[in-house]
Amino acid sequence: MRKLLIVTYDISNPKRLRKVFKAMKGFGQHLQLSVFRCDLTDMERFEMIGLLQGLIHHDEDQILLIDLGASDGRTHRVDSIGRVVPRERREPRIF
Amino acid sequence: MPDLDPPLVPARMLNEFVYCPRLAILEWVDGEFAPNADTVEGAVRHASVDRPGYRVRLRQRTPSDDPGADQPARAPIEQIRSVELSDAGLGLIAKIDLVEIDRDRVQPVDTKKGKRPHVERGAYEPERVQVCAQGLLLRSHGYPCDSGILYFAGSNERVEVPFDDELVALTRSKLGELREAAGAGVLPPPLVDSPKCVRCSLAPICLPDETRFLRDAGSPPRQLLPAADHTFPLYVQQPGATVRKDGDLLVVFDKDEKLGEMRIREVSQLVLMGRVSATEAVYRELLRLGKPIVHLSSGGWLAGVTDGLPHANVRLRQEQYRTADDAAKCLRIARWIVVSKLTNQRVLLRRNGGDEIPESTIEGIRHAAQAAQRAETIDTLRGHEGNGGRLYFGHFAALLRQSPFRERFDLEGRNRRPPRDPVNGLLSFAYSMLSREWVTTCRTVGLDPFLGFYHAPRYGRPSLALDLMEAFRPICADSTVVRAINNGEIGPTDFVERMGSVNLTDGGRRKFLRSFEQRLAQEVVHPVFGYRLSYRRVFEVEARLLSRYLLGEIPTYEPMTTR
Numbered sequence: 236m237r238k239l240l241i242v243t244y245d246i247s248n249p250k251r252l253r254k255v256f257k258a259m260k261g262f263g264q265h266l267q268l269s270v271f272r273c274d275l276t277d278m279e280r281f282e283m284i285g286l287l288q289g290l291i292h293h294d295e296d297q298i299l300l301i302d303l304g305a306s307d308g309r310t311h312r313v314d315s316i317g318r319v320v321p322r323e324r325r326e327p328r329i330f
Numbered sequence: 331m332p333d334l335d336p337p338l339v340p341a342r343m344l345n346e347f348v349y350c351p352r353l354a355i356l357e358w359v360d361g362e363f364a365p366n367a368d369t370v371e372g373a374v375r376h377a378s379v380d381r382p383g384y385r386v387r388l389r390q391r392t393p394s395d396d397p398g399a400d401q402p403a404r405a406p407i408e409q410i411r412s413v414e415l416s417d418a419g420l421g422l423i424a425k426i427d428l429v430e431i432d433r434d435r436v437q438p439v440d441t442k443k444g445k446r447p448h449v450e451r452g453a454y455e456p457e458r459v460q461v462c463a464q465g466l467l468l469r470s471h472g473y474p475c476d477s478g479i480l481y482f483a484g485s486n487e488r489v490e491v492p493f494d495d496e497l498v499a500l501t502r503s504k505l506g507e508l509r510e511a512a513g514a515g516v517l518p519p520p521l522v523d524s525p526k527c528v529r530c531s532l533a534p535i536c537l538p539d540e541t542r543f544l545r546d547a548g549s550p551p552r553q554l555l556p557a558a559d560h561t562f563p564l565y566v567q568q569p570g571a572t573v574r575k576d577g578d579l580l581v582v583f584d585k586d587e588k589l590g591e592m593r594i595r596e597v598s599q600l601v602l603m604g605r606v607s608a609t610e611a612v613y614r615e616l617l618r619l620g621k622p623i624v625h626l627s628s629g630g631w632l633a634g635v636t637d638g639l640p641h642a643n644v645r646l647r648q649e650q651y652r653t654a655d656d657a658a659k660c661l662r663i664a665r666w667i668v669v670s671k672l673t674n675q676r677v678l679l680r681r682n683g684g685d686e687i688p689e690s691t692i693e694g695i696r697h698a699a700q701a702a703q704r705a706e707t708i709d710t711l712r713g714h715e716g717n718g719g720r721l722y723f724g725h726f727a728a729l730l731r732q733s734p735f736r737e738r739f740d741l742e743g744r745n746r747r748p749p750r751d752p753v754n755g756l757l758s759f760a761y762s763m764l765s766r767e768w769v770t771t772c773r774t775v776g777l778d779p780f781l782g783f784y785h786a787p788r789y790g791r792p793s794l795a796l797d798l799m800e801a802f803r804p805i806c807a808d809s810t811v812v813r814a815i816n817n818g819e820i821g822p823t824d825f826v827e828r829m830g831s832v833n834l835t836d837g838g839r840r841k842f843l844r845s846f847e848q849r850l851a852q853e854v855v856h857p858v859f860g861y862r863l864s865y866r867r868v869f870e871v872e873a874r875l876l877s878r879y880l881l882g883e884i885p886t887y888e889p890m891t892t893r
């Protein structure tokens with residue numbers, strides 16, 4: 236089962252910020268500054284948590300994981316005002 | 331060859347063996363491992379205890395620590411993290427999370443990610459045996475050790491496990507049993523309808539309920555494996571394209587123009603077709619993750635697979651080779667394969683051909699299947715396969731609803747090398763893609779894709795993959811071709827014709843790959859097990875069931891047929 240998560244972060248040091256940003260690109264879609272949307276299995280969620288735990292400063296930085304519930308076969312409404320949020324799916328890619 | 335230096339049993343394996351003997355043998359002897367949420371969460375929670383270190387901390391003493399003694403209220407306790415110990419006499423090895431030394435008392439502490447279970451003796455048997463094994467190791471190294479601690483991180487509670495005579499005897503006897511089971515060369519039977527299987531990360535490999543169901547019948551299996559996939563292939567076929575790695579992304583470039591990207595985590599395999607390339611960083615990362623890189627010509631001809639080390643399950647490959655040498659066994663497997671293929675061909679014609687297919691054709695294919703079931707030699711079997719195939723392809727054009735494909739389809743049936751009309755071109759390409767999929771499935775499961783039972787091994791031909799795909803030619807390849815044409819996903823402009831041979835254009839290939847992938851992601855109700863799963867998952871289950879048959883666990887291997 237997969238879950239949809241919104242991950243937002245507040246990192247007080249530019250070097251760590253870049254590291255967190257780069258790590259997050261491997262897990263989800265970059266929606267806005269410091270906001271990612273991730274469609275993850277439980278296993279991937281723990282992988283992500285483990286990785287982020289090692290990257291941040293535990294007193295100065297903060298990362299929020301907002302759980303939007305199961306993603307399989309369900310559509311979550313993300314409305315945007317202004318620029319459109321491109322829809323991204325897990326699927327085979329052919330170039 | 332005698333094993334002069336028997337391997338040491340890891341204490342962790344002893345835990346698994348007490349939990350489920352089959353699990354321990356699958357992991358330890360056959361080298362099967364599949365992480366899942368529980369194992370990854372465990373690793374994350376373990377990260378801090380796995381770092382070697384030493385510290386002294388103060389702990390409140392309770393009167394029971396030292397009855398009658400006049401001690402200060404707080405006393406130092408030494409803690410050593412990540413202690414690796416082994417002992418050849420015991421035949422054990424363990425990496426102990428934490429060893430606590432309180433003056434002359436030494437205790438191993440094992441961290442568990444969950445909450446403390448409310449059971450007799452404070453913890454389940456596998457964990458108690460594991461920490462006892464750690465204690466025995468400490469003892470054999472000369473430390474006085476008569477109890478251990480299980481620390482449950484989920485509820486932040488410590489449970490003391492006394493190493494009484496009963497637990498020590500149990501630990502020693504389980505150690506002996508594990509050794510014996512590992513040496514016996516057979517897999518212990520699966521647990522029966524056990525709630526333990528539901529959270530077991532190896533359930534999709536072990537297939538406990540399916541194995542039991544095919545062996546002894548009884549109640550249908552629970553669905554312990556996920557219906558759909560979380561990872562997918564990345565195909566690169568645009569001539570001149572290059573794949574590069576950027577962090578956790580694979581990025582595809584055409585010269586300096588970025589065509590797109592995919593997260594490595596979501597990639598199951600990288601398929602490189604024709605004149606494309608990938609950087610060393612891409613290769614290295616995919617190999618590290620155990621994800622294959624498949625090399626094909628632009629027409630889909632398999633040139634090779636870049637893969638890491640071969641699968642550790644040597645016993646399975648040995649059985650595969652032994653079986654391939656046994657003509658009678660080969661014939662039996664070949665019959666199952668041909669019968670399933672003919673059955674599926676008949677179903678596809680009957681379902682999609684409507685009135686245009688004469689009843690005599692449908693019956694003819696059925697008779698071919700019945701005759702194949704009784705074939706006494708591989709040659710007569712091939713004859714029945716050919717008879718059925720001629721009837722099938724003789725009426726295949728009736729399935730196509732779109733001119734000009736239909737008119738041009740050769741009524742003599744299949745033609746290839748090179749294909750002379752668009753439909754035959756598509757069929758050839760679809761079969762290449764299907765055989766590639768089966769090659770990677772065989773490798774995942776630990777089978778050698780190049781030695782089959784029906785198709786003769788020939789240079790560069792993945793015979794086993796060809797065997798296993800037979801039943802799926804009609805339902806995964808032919809049906810995809812029919813649908814792509816009938817839905818207009820593929821049109822006449824997607825082909826180029828040169829000197830009598832017909833090939834897909836780059837764009838046509840891309841469109842067809844998309845249709846093919848849709849088909850593999852489509853979920854079907856498994857006719858025997860009764861649960862839904864995608865065709866790609868079906869392939870993996872089939873390959874694992876063949877392994878179970880080869881290892882003698884189930885009496886037959888009959889490929890999936892649709893109704």
